[in-house]
Amino acid sequence: MTTATNLRQVPFLRRFMSFTWLTLGVAALVMVWSAFAQPSILVNTLVTGGMWAIMAAGLALIFGIMNVPNFAHGELFLIGSFTAFTVFSPIQDALRDDPSLTWLKVIGPFPGMLAALLVGALVGVLLENLLFRPLRRRSREQWVMNTFLLTAGVSVVLINGYRLTLGNNFRGISHYWDVRPIELLGVPISVDRAAVLVIALGTIALFSAFLLRTRTGRAMRAVAQDETGAQMAGIDLNRIFTLTMAVGCGLAALAGASLLFLFPSFPDVGLQPLYTAWFVVILAGLGNVQGAIAGAFIVALLQNLTITYTAVGWVDVVPTGVIILILLFKPSGFFGSGVKGVWEQ
Amino acid sequence: MTGQAAAPAAGSAVAVARAATLRRRAGLLAVLGVAIVLPFIPPFDGEDYRRWLVGAAFMAAQAVAFDFTAGYINIVNFGFAAFVGLGGYTSGLLAVDLGVSPWIGMFIGGGVSGLVGLLTGALTLRLRGIYAAVMAWFVGLALMGLVRNLPDITRGSLGLSVPLLLDTPGNLPYYYVILGMLVITMVVLMAVIRSHIGLAFRAIGQNLNAARASGINPTRYLVVNFALSCAFAGWLGGFYAHYYGILTPDVMLTSHTVEVLAIAYIGGRGSLWGAAVVAFPLSVGVEYIKTQFSTLPGVHLVLYGLLLIVVMIYRPGGVAAAVRSLDAWISRRGRPVVPEAPPAT
Numbered sequence: 001m002t003t004a005t006n007l008r009q010v011p012f013l014r015r016f017m018s019f020t021w022l023t024l025g026v027a028a029l030v031m032v033w034s035a036f037a038q039p040s041i042l043v044n045t046l047v048t049g050g051m052w053a054i055m056a057a058g059l060a061l062i063f064g065i066m067n068v069p070n071f072a073h074g075e076l077f078l079i080g081s082f083t084a085f086t087v088f089s090p091i092q093d094a095l096r097d098d099p100s101l102t103w104l105k106v107i108g109p110f111p112g113m114l115a116a117l118l119v120g121a122l123v124g125v126l127l128e129n130l131l132f133r134p135l136r137r138r139s140r141e142q143w144v145m146n147t148f149l150l151t152a153g154v155s156v157v158l159i160n161g162y163r164l165t166l167g168n169n170f171r172g173i174s175h176y177w178d179v180r181p182i183e184l185l186g187v188p189i190s191v192d193r194a195a196v197l198v199i200a201l202g203t204i205a206l207f208s209a210f211l212l213r214t215r216t217g218r219a220m221r222a223v224a225q226d227e228t229g230a231q232m233a234g235i236d237l238n239r240i241f242t243l244t245m246a247v248g249c250g251l252a253a254l255a256g257a258s259l260l261f262l263f264p265s266f267p268d269v270g271l272q273p274l275y276t277a278w279f280v281v282i283l284a285g286l287g288n289v290q291g292a293i294a295g296a297f298i299v300a301l302l303q304n305l306t307i308t309y310t311a312v313g314w315v316d317v318v319p320t321g322v323i324i325l326i327l328l329f330k331p332s333g334f335f336g337s338g339v340k341g342v343w344e345q
Numbered sequence: 346m347t348g349q350a351a352a353p354a355a356g357s358a359v360a361v362a363r364a365a366t367l368r369r370r371a372g373l374l375a376v377l378g379v380a381i382v383l384p385f386i387p388p389f390d391g392e393d394y395r396r397w398l399v400g401a402a403f404m405a406a407q408a409v410a411f412d413f414t415a416g417y418i419n420i421v422n423f424g425f426a427a428f429v430g431l432g433g434y435t436s437g438l439l440a441v442d443l444g445v446s447p448w449i450g451m452f453i454g455g456g457v458s459g460l461v462g463l464l465t466g467a468l469t470l471r472l473r474g475i476y477a478a479v480m481a482w483f484v485g486l487a488l489m490g491l492v493r494n495l496p497d498i499t500r501g502s503l504g505l506s507v508p509l510l511l512d513t514p515g516n517l518p519y520y521y522v523i524l525g526m527l528v529i530t531m532v533v534l535m536a537v538i539r540s541h542i543g544l545a546f547r548a549i550g551q552n553l554n555a556a557r558a559s560g561i562n563p564t565r566y567l568v569v570n571f572a573l574s575c576a577f578a579g580w581l582g583g584f585y586a587h588y589y590g591i592l593t594p595d596v597m598l599t600s601h602t603v604e605v606l607a608i609a610y611i612g613g614r615g616s617l618w619g620a621a622v623v624a625f626p627l628s629v630g631v632e633y634i635k636t637q638f639s640t641l642p643g644v645h646l647v648l649y650g651l652l653l654i655v656v657m658i659y660r661p662g663g664v665a666a667a668v669r670s671l672d673a674w675i676s677r678r679g680r681p682v683v684p685e686a687p688p689a690t
Contacts (some may be wrong), residue, residue: 149657154650156650157650157654164642164647267643271599320484
């Protein structure tokens with residue numbers, strides 16, 4: 001929003017007076033405080049925040065480049081968790097039969113996660129080629145709303161297709177790595193959670209490097225900025241869109257696979273990750289990938305504060321209220337969005 | 346074309362339009378007539394089928410209220426089911442705790458839903474379409490969370506037993522009540538659409554900036570439309586509560602919104618009657634399929650989802666557009682041979 005107060009005209013103060021920085025500062029202070037008062041809040045925030053960051057980054061990427069608000073993002077989480085379960089359970093059985101296979105104990109979970117990433121990417125490619133491309137060819141009128149409804153249909157079909165074919169039962173594991181928890185800030189933290197954090201940070205780093213440093217990444221950012229301009233510069237839009245769906249959906253599936261020990265695979269498992277990712281993306285500003293990564297940790301902090309100080313059931317209510325309040329002051333989201341012009345029509 | 350030739354052509358165009366309007370009215374009355382006698386025609390005269398017809402009329406009325414927002418101002422109210430549930434809970438709690446008659450409670454429920462819709466709309470509708478849709482979804486999630494987490498008031502997931510609307514065990518009287526509510530919903534909303542307010546709605550839905558440029562204050566109209574749709578949703582929710590006699594937070598699930606949304610879009614966005622007409626065969630057919638395949642949970646939602654996807658990609662106008670083009674074909678055939686009328690302005 002362009003309404004700047006006088007104080008914000010002062011170059012030095014501008015950075016610190018802005019609503020975004022104030023809120024970020026508050027979030028940082030709460031995190032520092034929680035490190036002393038309730039270290040578990042900080043640890044849980046980092047772990048869940050990392051995975052929400054992966055989910056939300058994929059969502060923001062798909063929106064930023066294709067202008068598709070993906071309502072089926074949670075179902076990619078479901079596909080990821082199911083794939084990981086399918087691949088990991090034979091490995092788990094092998095380990096149970098022969099506990100001396102130390103090497104398998106260490107690398108065992110990774111094939112499942114990799115498979116989830118690939119299957120998720122494949123589903124993304126299929127979605128682009130079977131659904132979005134025909135629609136794009138027919139009409140780009142009211143594209144954002146139409147694709148939102150289209151993906152809502154996809155979500156319903158995937159959830160209930162899963163229920164039809166695989167039933168309502170839970171497919172989960174209690175842990176990926178069967179070892180003693182490590183201690184961080186005096187909080188025992190399971191190796192699975194620590195691994196999730198490492199995987200999340202590694203993925204974010206790779207993903208950022210891909211977007212910022214490679215030629216293809218630059219082409220993707222160009223399409224996000226100006227589709228026609230990118231096309232004139234010789235970028236193959238269909239290729240970029242397919243790649244975007246592959247990366248975005250693959251990331252969501254990876255999140256589902258990594259969190260299998262927390263979220264067992266069942267038809268509605270994608271719901272909470274879906275709306276959490278949406279909280280993040282709305283908070284950060286639609287289509288803003290870096291903002292989504294930062295926003296994910298803020299939402300995770302809100303959720304963990306809610307869980308610690310009220311009952312678990314309020315975890316949907318309190319963050320929603322806070323986000324609505326924030327949007328009152330900052331309607332275009334926390335960090336704004338560089339792609340507004342394309343989709344605001 | 347000279348003025349002399351244009352005058353009779355324009356005159357006949359008016360006549361043709363009048364004939365088309367008459368045909369449309371006659372068609373709607375015929376459909377209503379069929380709906381009135383339907384519960385006496387075998388196989389629809391069984392209690393099972395009559396119960397399905399009540400459900401179908403309830404779906405139809407919801408889809409009409411939903412289409413009033415989605416089809417005209419192009420805002421998809423993703424929290425629609427929550428507003429239906431809010432009206433139901435308001436009416437139910439008034440009846441349980443204060444002994445208010447369900448007939449009055451239904452209207453109070455509608456008022457409360459409308460009020461919450463007004464607040465939601467006032468907060469979110471100055472944002473662009475997709476933000477408003479997602480924020481309505483968040484508000485819906487928060488409402489569902491509230492109902493779940495306040496078991497002292499709402500009995501939470503245990504379910505709230507609510508007095509029935511009529512003291513007959515049969516479904517037939519309920520069917521006529523909900524059919525009457527459907528007709529009222531359609532008549533009121535169609536009257537609004539025909540008025541100058543409706544013209545503003547359509548202008549905003551088609552091109553917000555053009556509407557703003559021609560002196561319409563979009564936000565005010567958007568909020569009025571949204572609140573009105575929510576009020577009808579709450580009123581219908583009151584019927585739901587006092588027909589089934591039990592309310593659980595699951596009434597507010599997003600999947601119910603998607604069901605209503607699928608029917609509204611299959612019927613044809615921006616037509617009101619398309620949704621109402623399509624709801625009957627779809628809803629009854631789906632109930633039939635549910636009983637045939639009781640071992641396959643969720644099969645009806647897969648069907649809804651697939652239909653929604655096909656409509657979104659290939660037939661954006663839905664059934665209403667198909668009927669309109671049939672109607673145009675009849676007009677062309679019944680018309681005397683005159684020079685081609687100038688394109689309508």
